[in-house]
Amino acid sequence: MTDQPETLLKLLCDKGNLGAEDFVELFDKTAEEVVGKGNRNPTCSVRTAFRWKSGKTRPEALSADTRRVLQAMFARDAAALLAPPPLAEDPSAPAFNLEHEIDMTAREAHDDASGTAAASVSDTSLDQLTDDVASLARAYAALPAIEVFRRGRTLQEELHNQRDRTQIPAQQQRLLVLTGQTMALLAAAAFNLGSFDNARRLARAADLYGESSRFEPLRAYADGMLAYIAYFTGMPAEAVSKARRAQAYGGLGDTARRRLRAIEARAHGYLGDTDSARQALRLSLDAESGARDDLHDGIGGEFGFTPERLAMSNSSTALLIHDAGQAEHSARRALDLVSGKPQAARSAHVLGGAAADLAMARLLANDVEGAVDALTPLWDIPPEQRVTGILVRTGQIQHFLARPVYRTSILPRQLRDRVEEFTRTASTHQLGSVTALLSLEA
Template identity: 70%
Template sequence: MSEHPPQTLLKELCNQRGLDIPKMVELFERTADEVIGKGAKNPTCSERTAKRWRAGGVNPASLSPDTRRVLEAMFSHRVTHLFAPPPQPDPHAPAFDLEHEIDMTARDAQEDASAMAAASVSDTSLDQLTDDVMTLAREYASIAPAQAFHRGRVLQTQLQDLRDRTQVPAQQQRLLVLLGQATALLAASAFDLGAFDSARRLARSADLYGETSRFDPLRAYCDGILAYIAYFTGMPADAVAKARRAQTYGGLGDVARRRLLAIEARAHGYLGDVQSAHQAIRMSEEVESGARDELHDGIGGEFGFTVERLAMSSSSTALLVHDPAQAERSARKALDLIQQRPADRRSTHVLGGAAADLAMARLFVNDVEGAAEALLPLWDIPADQRVTGVLARTGQIQHFLTQPSFRGAVLPGELRGRVEEFTRTATAHQLTGPALLQLEA
């Protein structure tokens, strides 16, 4: 006994597409979202309703306009035709219905494209976040580290949200790189605030983003931060190892290598390895291959390493190896270079660090008046921009001025009190540990 033919065209189309009642209900809801887009106010279709529609005997005029629109979008037929009996096949028509096959192919393609679009994010949004990360990196030196941390945290949250929304490989790769850059800036600001444990964790997280995205310049930058942290927490040998490891990554430009050699030189100085310290300083000043990379050169800013920052770092290394003459020359060079930049582009970190190094170099030769003059730019640095590197240097000065040879003298006492007040009133003071790398005459 043969099966009865479908009572409606709607049921026949469902049979052709393999749409049972649950699948028809699911397709109705999905199409309603696409065609009507009223959320909770979209028309609905229960399994009972779907079964009644397929059976026939429904007056199309009883349906709401939105329901009719959804059904017509689903099946590419007028509702009056869908609820009518299916047309009788033409015995002379070809067995293969080309028009129907084309229609089905087009609808399948549309559904697949819609699903892919829903699993991607706007390239415009990615472009804007790329600009935002770059802007933060380039403005970093002239804003307070707490402000930089807040802005970096907002960027990190936005980037994580987009990463969860896209399945497009190219967008995933781009977001991994941006997340790594934003997290590295968070690590830098945490370090500048004296939160060394958190800075270390953030730097390692940024390094993982760099490893996953195969972006070696970011990994080298993160190793540099880890080397800084090791240096400032009394582990100079570890700092040397990390700086050297960072130099083994491929694709690094001259700026990256200059930065890492300067960090290595400072760590050698802390270890008392005078020869290696001088060699690393010389190599950092002679890097001139013309190589560039996308991070240290392409973005720059906090990811870069300016000539004045190199000079300041060299002055600190010279102090560690007890070479006050070289320390004064390098500190003066850093201060001269930074004065050539517009006021809103000057790094308070470099300005304060170089001024403190110059003062320390003069104290080494008992020039207290010269030290007081060198410190004049320091007093204008706002409390919220007195970063770890500056506070560590002022801590050295404060400690140096407690030596017996300065006791009872008026100017050393006044200078020591002013340096102590500068450190005490710094916003980051409560996060910063005791001054490290104390220097002795």
């Protein structure tokens, strides 16, 4: 015996040759006639019609106005319409017609496919969003952090809208990855603006998107960001833990591993673990297997880790372990590399950070004049690009020059005052407190 339709509603629609789109049109027309509330009339979509006919909706879940419309359409109350139809043997039940059932099944399959196709987004739109995220990542170094945040927020909203529009799994997957990448850029911008708690929250959001999309390079980047935040907020042990966990993800290229080992090296240096810091520093320089991944290498930019950025990071590690010679060598290399790039491609973060590290290395050797010369590139950095990494370093210089030994000397005092003015006039006005990372007097 052929199975009965799931609901009386489906049976009546089949008998009346009422496809899903026709059903929606009739429902809207009847709602206007019976309810007459204009924009507040109950509505019905193709998917809703399928759900009602398949018996997946309880009558009490419907609004009173919706029940009125259904009763007007079929002269039966909603409870009866959404319940299974009477048995075929019941004389009052409509006769079951196999050929008609096949015809209606084919029609509904076509309607469902049309509805699914409508619930998707253009591949061209996705390609443009992919380009927009990559462009923001690659332009990051040349943009003020607040501008990155604004652009990232706009991208976030657009990606959210597109995710609501599509039911296609492949598109949902792609949008999850793009949203996670955008969250990571927002986290980096929030960090550079000094909003550490929000940067941490955004980095964790990026990690969750990476987990949902099964995109492990994104998870590694997010954990690296969390390690970096922990380092700058006085939690070096957590920074080591996060950096090591990030290195355990699969599918990472050399760039990702260089970045994570450089972060780990600095955290070890902060902890005073010189041997571990030197080992991680060596590993950051030795990551040359040729492996690549789609995020750190494919997109690059802020997701990458350029040679000059590695050199700058390693100069900071050398300062933490009190190796002024290595710090000066690495800082000089970073400055040489960044100066060799076109003006538009130079990172203010690297330029300022390396200049400050070079100055600090010379101050450790009591070379104040050398420190003044090293800081020359710093003064040209616009207020809106004086990010956390630069301001932490200049704060350390200011603190170092406040030592009693320099109080009666003119040049150290002038340099300290100029560094203080540089920090004070940073337009970002750092939102979070920054821990002093160097104990250089020891």
